[in-house]
Amino acid sequence: MTSIIQQYLHIQCAAYALLIDAEYIEEVVSVTDELIRDKTLLWREKYLPLVDLCELLTGQAVNRHRDCLILKLKREVDASYQYLAVAVESVNSIEAIKEADFSNIPNLAFSSNDYFDRAYIHAGTEQCIYRVRKSALLSFLAE
Amino acid sequence: MSELQESAVTKDYIVFSLAGELLSIESSVLLEVLEPVPVSPLPLVPSYIDGLVNINGEIIPQINLQVFLQNEFDVTYTAPGSGNSTLLVVTIAGQLIALSVGMIQEPLQLSEQQLDFSSDKECYSAFFSYQQIQVNILSPNCLFEIVKSENKPQGKRSFLGEIDERKENEQALKEYLYIRSEEQVFATLLADVYEVVDVSEIKRQPNSPSTVVGVALIRQTPTLVFSFQALLVERRGGDVNTPESIITDEQKDHLYSLLLIRRDNLYCALLVDEVIGLRLIAEQYINTGEHTWQQVITGSEGVVTAQAIVIEDFFSGDLCEKYRAFMPSLSSDYQLQKVPQQELLQFYIKGDKYTLLLSDVVRIINNKDIHPLLERQAFLTGAIEFDGLAIPVVDMGLQLGYESILDSREYIVVSHNNENWALAIDGVDEIVSVDQPSIDVLGATEKSVQRSVKAYVCVKDMLLSILDVDVICSTNIINLDAG
Numbered sequence: 008m009t010s011i012i013q014q015y016l017h018i019q020c021a022a023y024a025l026l027i028d029a030e031y032i033e034e035v036v037s038v039t040d041e042l043i044r045d046k047t048l049l050w051r052e053k054y055l056p057l058v059d060l061c062e063l064l065t066g067q068a069v070n071r072h073r074d075c076l077i078l079k080l081k082r083e084v085d086a087s088y089q090y091l092a093v094a095v096e097s098v099n100s101i102e103a104i105k106e107a108d109f110s111n112i113p114n115l116a117f118s119s120n121d122y123f124d125r126a127y128i129h130a131g132t133e134q135c136i137y138r139v140r141k142s143a144l145l146s147f148l149a150e
Numbered sequence: 151m152s153e154l155q156e157s158a159v160t161k162d163y164i165v166f167s168l169a170g171e172l173l174s175i176e177s178s179v180l181l182e183v184l185e186p187v188p189v190s191p192l193p194l195v196p197s198y199i200d201g202l203v204n205i206n207g208e209i210i211p212q213i214n215l216q217v218f219l220q221n222e223f224d225v226t227y228t229a230p231g232s233g234n235s236t237l238l239v240v241t242i243a244g245q246l247i248a249l250s251v252g253m254i255q256e257p258l259q260l261s262e263q264q265l266d267f268s269s270d271k272e273c274y275s276a277f278f279s280y281q282q283i284q285v286n287i288l289s290p291n292c293l294f295e296i297v298k299s300e301n302k303p304q305g306k307r308s309f310l311g312e313i314d315e316r317k318e319n320e321q322a323l324k325e326y327l328y329i330r331s332e333e334q335v336f337a338t339l340l341a342d343v344y345e346v347v348d349v350s351e352i353k354r355q356p357n358s359p360s361t362v363v364g365v366a367l368i369r370q371t372p373t374l375v376f377s378f379q380a381l382l383v384e385r386r387g388g389d390v391n392t393p394e395s396i397i398t399d400e401q402k403d404h405l406y407s408l409l410l411i412r413r414d415n416l417y418c419a420l421l422v423d424e425v426i427g428l429r430l431i432a433e434q435y436i437n438t439g440e441h442t443w444q445q446v447i448t449g450s451e452g453v454v455t456a457q458a459i460v461i462e463d464f465f466s467g468d469l470c471e472k473y474r475a476f477m478p479s480l481s482s483d484y485q486l487q488k489v490p491q492q493e494l495l496q497f498y499i500k501g502d503k504y505t506l507l508l509s510d511v512v513r514i515i516n517n518k519d520i521h522p523l524l525e526r527q528a529f530l531t532g533a534i535e536f537d538g539l540a541i542p543v544v545d546m547g548l549q550l551g552y553e554s555i556l557d558s559r560e561y562i563v564v565s566h567n568n569e570n571w572a573l574a575i576d577g578v579d580e581i582v583s584v585d586q587p588s589i590d591v592l593g594a595t596e597k598s599v600q601r602s603v604k605a606y607v608c609v610k611d612m613l614l615s616i617l618d619v620d621v622i623c624s625t626n627i628i629n630l631d632a633g
Contacts, residue, residue: 016538022191034515035538051517064193074538098538110209112202113245115296119194126190128204135190135202135209142449 013106016076017099017136020061024136025095026102026127031144033079033090035098048092050077057092058147064122074098080144091148102127102136109138121146160261165285166236167252169216169223172280174258175238175288181246182239183254199296203248205239212237212248213296215288219273242290245297324433326447328426328456329409331379335426337447337456344412346425348405358476363421365478368410372478375408378420381464409461416465418477490586494607494616496579497562500552503579503614505607510619512563512570514578520558528626534572536563543572544626550602566623573622582609589616 015026016035038048047054055077062068076098078091109125112135123137162177182205189201189212198218202209216223238249258280265276265287275289326337327346352364352375361380365372408419435448436458445458465473493508515536520543522532529549533540541563547555558574565571584607591605602625604618 020193023193024190029537032537034518035535037535101537101539110204110207112209113211113247113297115195115199115211115245117195117199119192122194126202126209128209133188133204135192135204137192 012103015102015104015138017102018060018074018076018095019097019099020095021065021067023064024099024129024134025060025123026104026136026138027076027078027093027144028138028141029101031078031080031141032076034077036075036077038073038075038094048075048094050090050092055090055092056148057094059094061094061096078144080141080148089148091144093144093147112137160259163258163260163287164238165255165258165280166238167255168219169252171223172255172283172285173215173251173288174278174280174285175240175249176275176290177257179240179242179290180238181241184237184239184248186235186237186250200250203237205237205246205248208246210239210246210248211296212250213293215249215251222271222273240290240293242293243297247293247296324431324436326429326431326456326458327409328429329378329407329422330424330426331382331422335456336378336382336422336459337429337431338409338459338461340428342411342461343409345410347408347410347419349408350405352406352421355476359472362473362476366406366408366419368408368419373408373410374418374473374477375406375421376418376464376473378409378422381420382459385463411461411465413465418465418473420461420464491583492586492589493581493583494609494614495562495581496609496614497560498576498579499546499550499555500576502552503612504550505582505609505614505616506562506564506619507616508581510564512565514560514562515572516560518559518561518572520574530626531574534561536570536572539570541570541572542626543574544622546573546575546622549622549625564619564623566620569623571619571623571626584609 014029016029016032018025018027034050036050042049043057044054046057048057057075059068061073073094074097076093076095078093079088080091081088104127109127112120112123112126114120122140122143124140125138126135127138128135163174164177164180164183165172165174167173184205187203187205189203191201192199192211195211198214198220200212200214203212236251236254238251240247240249260278265278267276269275269277269286271286273289273292274286275291277284277286279285325340327340327343328335328337330336347368349366349368352366354364355362355374358364361376361384363375363377366375367373407422407425409422409425410419411417431447437446437448438444445460446454447456447458449455494505495508495511495514496503496505498504513536515534518534518536520532520534521540523530529545531543531545531548531554533542535541543561545554545558547553555574555576558576560577561572561574562578563570563572589605589607592601592603602617602621603615604621605616607614607616
């Protein structure tokens with residue numbers, strides 16, 4: 008079976024390494040406090056809803072300099088695009104990963120399963136890098 | 151030993167240390183005993199889950215049993231030496247779990263008579279006496295709360311079995327073409343569609359079946375056009391009204407979107423309202439719909455995103471014969487020869503139009519802040535951030551002999567030797583598709599001749615230059631090195 012290679016942005020949030028499908032990423036910007044107001048981010052002269060992924064995963068916001076992903080998402084196939092800003096600790100790299108190279112993550116009774124669907128084991132570090140579900144990103148839009 | 155004692159049911163147990171005490175577990179749930187392996191922390195889980203570990207290619211949770219049983223053990227206790235030094239891989243409700251424990255003592259075979267089931271702790275199923283110490287048996291049931299119970303196979307699994315299962319779990323992705331018809335979204339396998347074309351005119355076909363819209367000229371070939379919606383109604387067993395209203399005089403300037411279908415015995419087109427685009431769909435999202443022959447595609451949240459249509463169903467046996475009388479005869483095979491197409495991206499530099507092969511373009515980006523170079527090098531004006539990396543920006547105005555493009559807000563990102571470059575331009579125009587043979591490729595030159603144009607093409611009576619990405623980028627590398 009042929010396996011589709013997809014590009015992912017490898018990001019870091021505290022101790023957690025995550026992958027977000029590059030298809031959803033419109034831009035990566037560096038965030039300064041002046042651009043943030045009431046959980047929104049000023050981007051291209053409009054305020055986007057801002058989600059702090061580190062705060063969501065660890066309960067602690069990142070106070071120092073951080074990167075922000077501008078995501079472009081569609082709720083339905085024929086819906087219009089919506090933009091969302093997701094603050095992360097840092098952007099590490101872009102990884103091209105075959106679907107077949109991902110492993111299933113265990114089906115646990117905790118909300119981690121709502122955020123991640125599969126994991127990629129880094130060949131060098133043997134660290135699990137969790138792939139963020141699209142539904143989780145969409146749920147941020149609803150919040 | 152009496153006959154009764156011989157026939158008594160015995161079970162195997164493993165005794166291990168935990169926080170300075172002894173504990174045991176039934177061997178039937180135990181799959182493997184391992185030394186500790188690297189753990190990846192997992193967010194949004196209780197503190198007793200250390201994280202995930204990779205055991206023989208499978209990612210499983212690692213439970214710190216000492217923390218999990220915090221009501222029974224002192225969580226602050228650290229055993230002399232290395233602390234928890236063993237992983238017990240167990241299977242609970244079909245899910246493999248690694249239990250982080252102390253040292254393994256020895257396996258025991260115990261009969262029911264040797265066990266005391268009077269333990270009032272939910273986490274223990276029984277206890278027994280071992281070297282004059284009371285040893286509790288860990289109940290697998292207490293670990294159930296960690297695992298989601300839904301759709302989990304019961305019983306013991308082996309890693310060999312897992313390998314087979316993983317093969318089945320591999321996502322088979324299929325490419326679907328999404329279309330819209332009568333306000334509904336449908337999807338058909340891309341492999342079933344020969345080509346997607348837009349035509350400006352469809353001639354009515356008098357006295358034809360009610361599903362036929364008319365005849366359109368596609369690449370100089372008359373092609374019978376069916377109404378996708380009417381075929382769908384017919385397939386569902388409904389009455390099809392003659393689609394008189396589809397082609398009206400008010401729609402003279404309208405372009406009709408057609409899906410060209412080509413089989414051994416069939417050459418026709420399906421008229422749809424709109425071609426939405428392509429999507430890769432995993433098999434798990436393709437489900438049976440209202441009718442047994444009908445399939446639907448759902449999103450990850452279970453919402454139906456499209457009805458999946460098998461085009462073969464529209465033209466099975468009798469139906470195909472019924473329509474054959476109205477199909478153009480296709481007098482010669484050459485009419486069906488598809489002319490290979492090449493897509494070009496048109497853009498402006500100081501009012502002049504240029505093009506790039508779309509296959510050379512990685513992405514078009516805009517509104518990026520450019521970080522200037524301390525010292526101008528060749529035609530490079532600075533760098534911009536792209537997908538988290540800084541990439542060089544080439545001033546295409548300067549490179550092509552115009553004035554500098556100082557206020558560019560639009561960039562075409564191209565790839566040269568696996569590195570991305572941004573080309574600063576005045577603005578993107580449109581993407582056009584041209585017949586590949588119509589592109590006049592320039593002949594080979596000496597390497598010393600730096601020629602930014604690699605081909606010419608005529609689009610809508612306008613001669614356009616197709617720029618050579620490799621030359622544009624390599625020119626800047628050479629000059630940068632020299633500088």
